[in-house]
Amino acid sequence: MNCPYCDYDDTSVLESRSLPEDKGVRRRRECKKCSKRFTTHEKIVNLDLKVIKKSGVLEDYDREKLLKGVKKACYKRMVSSEVIEALVDEIEMKLLKRQTTQIKSSDIGKMVLNRLKKIDELAFMRFASVYMDFEDANQFRLFIGCPVKINN
Numbered sequence: 001m002n003c004p005y006c007d008y009d010d011t012s013v014l015e016s017r018s019l020p021e022d023k024g025v026r027r028r029r030e031c032k033k034c035s036k037r038f039t040t041h042e043k044i045v046n047l048d049l050k051v052i053k054k055s056g057v058l059e060d061y062d063r064e065k066l067l068k069g070v071k072k073a074c075y076k077r078m079v080s081s082e083v084i085e086a087l088v089d090e091i092e093m094k095l096l097k098r099q100t101t102q103i104k105s106s107d108i109g110k111m112v113l114n115r116l117k118k119i120d121e122l123a124f125m126r127f128a129s130v131y132m133d134f135e136d137a138n139q140f141r142l143f144i145g146c147p148v149k150i151n152n
């Protein structure tokens with residue numbers, strides 16, 4: 001996204017808002033060079049990506065599904081939908097840059113977790129408990145870096 005004023009190719013996002021009915025995302029941006037502000041309307045193109053489920057089944061990548069999972073983890077937390085949209089955007093950008101068109105669902109889960117950990121600890125733990133499919137509580141505690149061992 002180049003600045004319409006000076007054509008500089010790096011801008012920061014001040015605000016993101018999802019438009020209704022899947023019409024894309026409206027963003028308020030600021031040029032990092034001339035500091036002028038402008039608004040963009042971005043339509044997310046569907047990623048031509050297959051997700052490999054744990055069962056081995058291939059499924060089309062579904063942004064809404066991923067969004068829903070993250071939103072659920074952030075339920076009643078102080079995480080705005082702008083932050084959640086930006087998190088998913090960032091992951092999609094990463095996925096777009098990959099050479100392959102298939103990715104394990106657990107890899108996407110890890111990408112979410114890496115980011116969620118910095119945003120909200122509880123949301124991170126909720127997401128981890130759903131996505132990582134731990135065998136027991138100790139495995140979960142090990143994963144989140146909690147040293148307390150539980151004896152069942």
Ligand SMILES: [Zn+2]
Pocket residue numbers: 003004005006007008031032033034035036
């Ligand atoms: Zn500029």
